[in-house]
Amino acid sequence: MLTCPVCGERGIGKVGVEQYYCWECCVEFVMKGSEVKVYNVLDDGTLIQYSELSPTAQT
Ligand SMILES: [Zn+2]
Numbered sequence: 001m002l003t004c005p006v007c008g009e010r011g012i013g014k015v016g017v018e019q020y021y022c023w024e025c026c027v028e029f030v031m032k033g034s035e036v037k038v039y040n041v042l043d044d045g046t047l048i049q050y051s052e053l054s055p056t057a058q059t
Contacts, residue, residue: 002020004022004024004025004027004029005029005036005038006022006025006027006029006038006050007022007024007025009022009024009025011023011024015028018030018031018032021041026040026041027039027040027041027050028040028041028047029050037049038050
């Protein structure tokens with residue numbers, strides 16, 4: 001079962017090829033194999049990289 005990489009909830013909607021949206025924390029994420037990239041969605045639809053909550057992640 002697919003879960004959100006940020007909050008771990010299962011309220012996930014598919015919005016594109018390998019692209020999903022979490023209704024719980026309103027982030028969008030892209031899964032390519034084992035790699036997951038998370039984005040915040042701005043009001044105008046712009047995607048910005050989500051990194052604030054993962055200080056240990058390499059940049
Ligand atoms: Zn979430």
